[in-house]
Amino acid sequence: MKITEIWKTSQKPTVSFELFPARSDKAAERLEQTIDELSALKPDFVSVTFGAGGSTREGSRQLIEKLKDEKGHEVIGYFAGYGLGPEDIHAVLDSYHVIGVENLLVVRGDPPREGDFTPHPDSLTYASDLMAFIRPKYDFCLGVAGYPEGHVDAPNLAKDIEYLKLKVDLGAEYIITNYCYDNQFFFDFLERCKAAGINVPVLPGVMPIYSVKMMETLASLCGATITDELRQGINDLPEGDKEALLSFGIEFAIRQCRELIEGGVPGLHIYTMDRSTSSIGIIDGLRGEGLL
Ligand SMILES: Cc1cc2nc3c(=O)[nH]c(=O)nc-3n(C[C@H](O)[C@H](O)[C@H](O)COP(=O)(O)OP(=O)(O)OC[C@H]3O[C@@H](n4cnc5c(N)ncnc54)[C@H](O)[C@@H]3O)c2cc1C
Structure with a gap:
């Protein structure tokens, strides 16, 4: 089912989880357990990331297949086009089409930070170029990424919204946002979208706090x-107490999600980092309050 159809019929904000393909046998074992635990929460859909340069090509497809066919989930397959030539793009998207993927999130991707990777000479520069390439050829329900605080490379917020509008004009039917820890960034972003004439659903990404190091690294990226x-909240916790940090992160996210729901968002998209404890705590908490 197309994600936009799910939103049309859903009585409550949707719940969705982002997963990425495992990079080792051990991680694959852990992911298996995570999937079972998250599936028990009956999400409305799940999403699967795609490594720029095609680095997780096979793993992403296999994970999508597992989530769809074995677990019965509706799935958004992400597609990061960085460095890929037209034939590679077709190969990936055809393989998604064959396994019944209906929803695709199109992102540019970033150059890999390690190793030598030479982009294909005909690769496309921006997500909008990918949208223009993909839209006429495929019938996926297409989404794109948005950035409440602006994308790190954007010259300013106004230009960033201009480029987002271009992606929507080229056929994006929904936007999933990067996370922020202050909802005001998200609500101001919604205002800028509205002012720019962007009228598609905007699904906020929510990043629970898993560890201080991960929080710092991802936020700086x-x-x-x-x-x-x-x-301040983290500084007030007993030093090195991982359980206390996880609980604090769950409570912080619940507060944030409560406000987002009150603000009328179509759903909550949790960046799980292939872990389940925080997502379970957040969703159980919000369901306990009758908000989901
Ligand atoms: C929900 C979500 C999911 C993601 N999933 C993945 C994933 O699976 N794999 C992965 O590798 N990465 C993923 N990313 C990260 C993403 O690839 C990076 O943030 C990347 O740097 C930008 O991708 P984009 O699609 O937003 O790029 P674009 O929309 O192309 O924007 C990139 C930058 O270029 C600017 N820009 C856009 N169009 C133009 C133009 N025409 N002229 C000049 N400047 C322009 C924008 O302002 C921005 O600064 C995801 C991000 C989000 C928010």
Whole structure:
């Protein structure tokens, strides 16, 4: 089913989880367990990332197949086009089409940070170029990425929204956002979208706090602001207490999600990092309050 159809019929905000393909046998074992635990929460859909340059090509397809066919989930397959030539793009998208993928999130991707990778000479520069390439050829329900605090390379917020509008004009039917720790960034982003004439559903990404190191690293990569309130809350915890940090992160995310739901979002998209404890805590908490 197309994600946009799910939103049309859903009485409550949707629940969805992002997963990525495992990179080792041990991680694959853990992922198997994570999938079972997250499946028990009966999400409305799940999504699977795609390594830029095609690095997880086979793993992403296999994971999508497992989630769809073995677990019965509706899936958004992500597609990061960085470095891929037209034939590679066709090969990946044809393979998704064959296994019945109906929803695709089209992102540019970033150059791999390790190893030598030479982009195909005919690879496309921006996600909008990918949209223009893909839309006329495939019938996927297409989505694109949005950035409440602006993308790290964007010259300014206004230009970033201009490029987002271009992606929507080229056929994006929904937007999934990068996470932020202060909802005001998200609500201001919604206002900018509205002012620019972007009228498709905007699904907020939510990143639970898994560890301080991961929080710092990811935030510096994607430009998410770690607010003073969040830093203070973490500083007040007993040092090195992982359980306390996880619980604090769950409570922080519940508060954030509660406000997002009150603000009328179509759903909550949790960046699971292939872990289940925080997602379970957050979704159980919100369901306990009758919000989901
Ligand atoms: C929900 C979500 C899912 C993601 N999934 C993946 C994934 O599976 N795999 C992965 O590798 N990465 C993923 N990413 C990360 C993403 O690939 C990076 O953030 C990447 O740097 C930008 O991708 P984009 O599609 O937003 O790029 P674009 O929309 O192309 O934007 C990239 C930058 O270029 C600017 N820009 C856009 N169009 C133009 C133009 N025409 N002229 C000049 N400048 C322009 C934008 O302002 C922005 O600064 C995801 C991000 C999000 C939010």
